[in-house]
Amino acid sequence: MAVVLALRVFTGLAAAALAAVLLEHYGLAGSPSPAPLPQPRARRSPQPAPGPDGSNIFWGLQISDIHLSRFHDPGRAVDLEKFCSQTVDIIQPALVLATGDLTDAKTEEHLGSMQQEEEWQTYQDILKKTRVMEKTKWLDIKGNHDTFNVPSLDSVENYYRKYSALRRDGSFHYVHSTPFGNYSFICVDATLNPGPKRPFNFFGILDEKQMNKLILLDKESSRSNHSIWFGHFTTSTILSPPPGIRSIISSATAYFCGHLHTLGGLMPVLHTRHSQGTLELELGDWKNNRRYRIFAFDHDLFSFADLTFDEWPVVLITNPKSLLYNCAKHEPLDRLLHSTHIRVLAFSLFSITSVTVKIDGVYLGQAVHLSGPLFVLKWNPQNYSIRTHNIEVIVQDSAGRNKSVQHIFSVQEDNHLRFHPIASLILLTDHYIMARVFFVMIVLIQLTILIAFRYRDFPNCEGPPGFVIFTSFSLHVLSKMNIFYYSVLLLTIYTVLGPWFVGEITKGKLGCCFSFGIFVDGHFLQGSVTFAVGILQLVFFNVPLMAYLCWSLLQRCFGHNFRSHLRQGKYLKIIPVHLLMLLLFLWQAYSCFFLHLTYGTLAFLLSPLRTWLTLLTPVLIHRAWTVSPTELGTFIGQLKSYLSS
Numbered sequence: 001m002a003v004v005l006a007l008r009v010f011t012g013l014a015a016a017a018l019a020a021v022l023l024e025h026y027g028l029a030g031s032p033s034p035a036p037l038p039q040p041r042a043r044r045s046p047q048p049a050p051g052p053d054g055s056n057i058f059w060g061l062q063i064s065d066i067h068l069s070r071f072h073d074p075g076r077a078v079d080l081e082k083f084c085s086q087t088v089d090i091i092q093p094a095l096v097l098a099t100g101d102l103t104d105a106k107t108e109e110h111l112g113s114m115q116q117e118e119e120w121q122t123y124q125d126i127l128k129k130t131r132v133m134e135k136t137k138w139l140d141i142k143g144n145h146d147t148f149n150v151p152s153l154d155s156v157e158n159y160y161r162k163y164s165a166l167r168r169d170g171s172f173h174y175v176h177s178t179p180f181g182n183y184s185f186i187c188v189d190a191t192l193n194p195g196p197k198r199p200f201n202f203f204g205i206l207d208e209k210q211m212n213k214l215i216l217l218d219k220e221s222s223r224s225n226h227s228i229w230f231g232h233f234t235t236s237t238i239l240s241p242p243p244g245i246r247s248i249i250s251s252a253t254a255y256f257c258g259h260l261h262t263l264g265g266l267m268p269v270l271h272t273r274h275s276q277g278t279l280e281l282e283l284g285d286w287k288n289n290r291r292y293r294i295f296a297f298d299h300d301l302f303s304f305a306d307l308t309f310d311e312w313p314v315v316l317i318t319n320p321k322s323l324l325y326n327c328a329k330h331e332p333l334d335r336l337l338h339s340t341h342i343r344v345l346a347f348s349l350f351s352i353t354s355v356t357v358k359i360d361g362v363y364l365g366q367a368v369h370l371s372g373p374l375f376v377l378k379w380n381p382q383n384y385s386i387r388t389h390n391i392e393v394i395v396q397d398s399a400g401r402n403k404s405v406q407h408i409f410s411v412q413e414d415n416h417l418r419f420h421p422i423a424s425l426i427l428l429t430d431h432y433i434m435a436r437v438f439f440v441m442i443v444l445i446q447l448t449i450l451i452a453f454r455y456r457d458f459p460n461c462e463g464p465p466g467f468v469i470f471t472s473f474s475l476h477v478l479s480k481m482n483i484f485y486y487s488v489l490l491l492t493i494y495t496v497l498g499p500w501f502v503g504e505i506t507k508g509k510l511g512c513c514f515s516f517g518i519f520v521d522g523h524f525l526q527g528s529v530t531f532a533v534g535i536l537q538l539v540f541f542n543v544p545l546m547a548y549l550c551w552s553l554l555q556r557c558f559g560h561n562f563r564s565h566l567r568q569g570k571y572l573k574i575i576p577v578h579l580l581m582l583l584l585f586l587w588q589a590y591s592c593f594f595l596h597l598t599y600g601t602l603a604f605l606l607s608p609l610r611t612w613l614t615l616l617t618p619v620l621i622h623r624a625w626t627v628s629p630t631e632l633g634t635f636i637g638q639l640k641s642y643l644s645s
């Protein structure tokens, strides 16, 4: 029987996994929209190739998740000011992309959220004081924190409109024009409007209209030498209608984003490549890690490095570029083989005294200063025409500071390296689809068990009953007693269909939260985090509660009541069960408190799945321990027949 059960569970899981894969595939590659995808740029000319010229190169910076806060870590602002003055002065980027979460927008105790004008003023003060907008093109966009509790784009709370450098909502296209080519930078604004308070603001959403706008921007950029798309959310945390955000940005060389903050240090590098060839490069946060990125286009070859603030020298090898980030579809990679010089960008607080180049550990020479931060060293790429090689560059400045960087390169186009599989998993999985599938799967399994046991007869049992028989017996008891059957059934169905709570979803606007999404102010925000919360609710409350009721009823059938079952002396078995249930109940109670902090008193009071459930659970458990033995009569008889067999 156990084997059969295990097999069934396994087939269920397999079917669900298959469904997930199909759904995901559909989400990614569903029927293409009317707009045809642009052809890859057809500029494969091997010239101009990297050589001893100071032209055909520009570079920029990215910074993400700054989280200026009026309550925590004033260092974020102090360092940002230094970044806008010192770092920008030394690097002199053509442009800076600030990809969202400019401010923290949380309440003092960290759990609630609201726009804090003070934080925005700090941000603007820094921009003004450092005059960074005069020194470079500062493209700042909104993140989810910048839209917490913003009822509409026109409301006063949309401080982004008042205090940012750009002050424009929505996606846009910026062209960086140079004598040697045009380079497109396209912003994907997937922030929510209206912007709910946290935590239901973690995923971005793009609707049809916004998708059409992006398709238009993509067309506009098709004549540019390269396009870089940038946004706050990773593509895995954006909900978008078919053909999906990844296929819209497939003509991009790279998509720059932030949002995941190195996952609290678990994934210091989150880079991958989409199946259509676009690189997705998440940048760690400024908030705790003080990360920023330098990127360059050198003779249309794309290179970048993720850096830590205030660590000098900064070094970027632009030719030969790193093999891992080759983009055969968008870059004229044959220029590597035609290049005459190794090219390195080196920056420091003090003058650079040496730029040493080694290939495969063999000293090649000192690169000479060409102009600005550019250093070059003559080489013969033909010497490295087969296989892959390692290039190392050691830069020293006059203060004696050293920096060594290295990467693998190849001058042939048919070599490839793979990205970290976990990084790819995190960036390429549509997490909201996964959450949805798991949620539905758990609900179906629970309902199937409940309904099946209600309408099936007690199983026969030969020999002394074991764990499986007791489990199955207790499920029969639970499902066949109306009060428990309907309570558990209702709870699970309600978790799927019912409103979880009604409250102030965003400032001054009442709304209603369901598992499948949030209704607020005439808008429907599709569910994403809600499914994850739903999974937690099922796994850490609904299902354990059902198990606990089964167990309690089994104890009752053995003839115990609450006191007598405590006195039977099997403390090691009994105490952990009660403790666990108590812990889960406290967690449920805490979630009411959390709801109160995040969505206010009204939500706390009008929350069937939180406060009401917390109040009703003890009643149900009390009932299980006090239901009269006559009601349990037939079950007790059945149990006796098991025990005597």
Ligand SMILES: *[C@@H]1O[C@H](CO)[C@@H](O)[C@H](O)[C@H]1NC(C)=O
Pocket (backbone or CB within 6 Å): 043, 047, 048, 056, 180, 181, 182, 224, 225, 299, 300
């Ligand atoms: C940029 O594109 C133009 C037009 O296709 C081309 O002539 C130019 O060489 C390209 N720039 C670089 C640096 O390759």
Ligand SMILES: *[C@@H]1O[C@H](CO)[C@@H](O)[C@H](O)[C@H]1NC(C)=O
Pocket (backbone or CB within 6 Å): 177, 178, 179, 180, 181, 182
């Ligand atoms: C850049 O774009 C402008 C305006 O569209 C165009 O006139 C110019 O020729 C382009 N430059 C290059 C190098 O393609």
Ligand SMILES: *[C@@H]1O[C@H](CO)[C@@H](O)[C@H](O)[C@H]1NC(C)=O
Pocket (backbone or CB within 6 Å): 380, 383
């Ligand atoms: C590279 O090739 C040149 C001749 O093409 C040769 O003189 C030089 O020694 C070679 N260097 C290495 C490191 O093999």
Ligand SMILES: *[C@@H]1O[C@H](CO)[C@@H](O)[C@H](O)[C@H]1NC(C)=O
Pocket (backbone or CB within 6 Å): 394, 396, 400, 401, 402
């Ligand atoms: C820098 O590198 C040189 C040799 O390249 C070494 O002698 C020196 O100790 C290094 N300095 C630091 C601070 O690492």
